[in-house]
Amino acid sequence: MNTVSDGSQGGFSRRRFLANASALSAASFLGLPRMVSAEGPPETTKIRLVSFPAICLAPQYVAEEFLRAEGFTDISYTPWQGGNLAGHLADGHADMTMDPAHELVYAMDTRPSLVAVAGIHSGCYELFGHDRVRAIRDLKEKKVAIYAYGGADHVLIASMLAYVGMDPRKDVDWIIPEADSSTVRLFVERKVDAMMGFPPYPQELRAQKVGHVIVNTAQDPPWSHYFCCMLVVRREFTVRYPNATKRALRAYLKAADLCSNEPTQVADLLVKRGYEPRHAIALEVLSSLPYNRWHEGNPEDSLRFHALRLHEVGMIKSNPQKIIAQGTDWRFLNDLRKELKA
Numbered sequence: 102m103n104t105v106s107d108g109s110q111g112g113f114s115r116r117r118f119l120a121n122a123s124a125l126s127a128a129s130f131l132g133l134p135r136m137v138s139a140e141g142p143p144e145t146t147k148i149r150l151v152s153f154p155a156i157c158l159a160p161q162y163v164a165e166e167f168l169r170a171e172g173f174t175d176i177s178y179t180p181w182q183g184g185n186l187a188g189h190l191a192d193g194h195a196d197m198t199m200d201p202a203h204e205l206v207y208a209m210d211t212r213p214s215l216v217a218v219a220g221i222h223s224g225c226y227e228l229f230g231h232d233r234v235r236a237i238r239d240l241k242e243k244k245v246a247i248y249a250y251g252g253a254d255h256v257l258i259a260s261m262l263a264y265v266g267m268d269p270r271k272d273v274d275w276i277i278p279e280a281d282s283s284t285v286r287l288f289v290e291r292k293v294d295a296m297m298g299f300p301p302y303p304q305e306l307r308a309q310k311v312g313h314v315i316v317n318t319a320q321d322p323p324w325s326h327y328f329c330c331m332l333v334v335r336r337e338f339t340v341r342y343p344n345a346t347k348r349a350l351r352a353y354l355k356a357a358d359l360c361s362n363e364p365t366q367v368a369d370l371l372v373k374r375g376y377e378p379r380h381a382i383a384l385e386v387l388s389s390l391p392y393n394r395w396h397e398g399n400p401e402d403s404l405r406f407h408a409l410r411l412h413e414v415g416m417i418k419s420n421p422q423k424i425i426a427q428g429t430d431w432r433f434l435n436d437l438r439k440e441l442k443a
Contacts, residue, residue, distance in 0.1 A: 113140070143172045143345035151189055151198040155375050157225035157330060158199050158357035163367055164435035168350035173345075184249050185217050187333050196338045197349055198320045199330045201372030203260050204253040205409075209428040210417035218350055219434040220328035220355050222392045224319025226257055227303040229288060229312040230295040236315060237265050243294035244274045246284035254284065254297035256411070261316065263400040263410040264323070270414065284288040290427060300386040321351065321391060328394065328402035339430065347433040349363040354395055354437055361392035396438060401425055 137377055148168065150161055168176050186200045187208035199221055200208075209215050234243060238260065247255040261270035267273075276293050278284055288296040288313055306312055318324040338397065339346040360367050364387035368380055374404050377383040408421035417424075 110350065111358070113120075119152050119268065135226060140347070141344045142198070143348050145345050146343040147175040147177075148173050148197060148345070148349055149177050149195040150180055151181055151195045152182045152185060153186060153198075153294055155225070155317075156383055157222070157390060159360050159367055159371060159376075160353055161199050161385060162347075162374070162376055163356035163359055167355045171352050173349070173352075185251050186253070187196075188212065190333060190335045191215055193335070195335070197332065197334045199303045199327045199353075200333050201253045201257065202328050202331050202400070203256045203407040204251075204335060205333055205428075206329055206424055207256045207405055207417060208418045208422060209424050209432065210411075215428055216334050216336050216339055217331050217400065217404065217429045217433070218334055218339070218346065218396050219329045219332040219354070220395055221353065222390050223327060223329045223330055223398070224317075224325060224328050224390055225386075226254075226297055226318045226324075227314050228261070228295065228297050228316040229259065229303070229306055229395075230315045231291060231312050232443075234295050234315060237261050238267065239315075240295055241272045242274070244276050244292070246276045246278065246287045246293040246296040247276065248276070248284050252305045252430045256407075256416075258295075258297050259414070259416055260407050260410040261324070261357075261414050263414045263416075266374055268414055269289035269416065301379075304385055305381050314362060315442075318398060319391075323332060323406070327406050328398055328400055331400055331403070347437070350433050351441070354441060356394055357392045360387055360390075364388045397443075400431070401429060404429065 179189070180190065182194070185204055185208050186198055187205050189197060191208065191212040192215045200283060202220070205215070205217060228237070230239070234326055240258075245258060245398055247258070249255065257273065262269040262272060276287060278287055284296045285298065285302050287293045288306075295315070302407060303314070307314075316324065319330060334346055364384055366384035367387055371377045371383045372380050404425055405421045408417065408419070408424045411417045412420055
């Protein structure tokens with residue numbers, strides 16, 4: 102019997118990226134213009150991003166060539182070490198990353214060194230259950246697999262539980278896999294009742310008819326109304342290097358548009374560089390997510406929505422007003438929306 106790939110595996114290591122990179126540059130491959138904006142040059146030409154095993158973060162990997170066009174010459178991807186993605190920045194391991202809005206809110210509560218600068222897209226998470234779970238309320242007293250307390254899956258499920266009036270601290274049995282396992286493996290082996298998956302794992306579970314979807318955040322309101330992945334910057338970086346921050350954001354937004362407008366080409370690039378070996382899976386994910394959402398969506402609403410839910414159940418101490426006032430800066434996004442409107 103085939104099994105769904107282990108969530109601890111992933112095809113996104115920097116080593117594999119370099120090993121599979123074509124001699125043909127991504128700029129040539131995608132036909133990207135090597136043009137730098139007329140504004141001042143970046144105050145630093147070095148930027149560190151995060152390597153995380155999720156196809157939905159495609160703009161983060163496509164952005165590399167756009168970053169070079171913006172004047173960055175030293176671009177590195179630091180491997181995810183587990184836990185909260187935004188915390189990876191707060192601990193000084195990287196300068197910028199895409200991170201789910203709900204996880205970002207949770208991190209901002211205790212990490213004032215984080216600044217959200219844009220929403221990118223919505224809809225990459227899906228909540229899966231087995232027979233005994235048909236709705237969010239059915240999670241009461243059930244076993245739910247998460248990869249870490251405070252991780253994106255834990256915080257999003259907690260926000261959903263709070264939305265339907267449940268207490269995530271008491272009403273479910275959170276299960277964290279052992280080092281040699283994963284949330285996906287626990288779910289496939291029916292050792293838990295539910296799990297939250299990000300691409301490519303929902304696609305694999307559906308293909309092999311394992312479990313069923315309880316919530317699809319790309320389709321089911323209210324979650325479909327809000328951003329999933331947002332762009333967060335280490336505060337020290339954006340304070341010291343405002344030009345670099347704006348240029349890096351521009352690179353991400355252009356990369357997001359490329360994912361939206363040319364999913365087949367981007368899928369080719371992901372496969373060519375070893376981020377996802379299966380072209381069909383990569384194309385399915387890229388074609389299903391609204392990567393152009395950044396043009397119109399209100400990222401502040403997304404943070405407020407999750408902050409309200411998490412504050413209500415005591416998972417964060419800061420109220421939404423404090424989270425937004427201290428942890429956001431939309432100036433660059435507002436400027437770039439006008440610039441990149443066409």
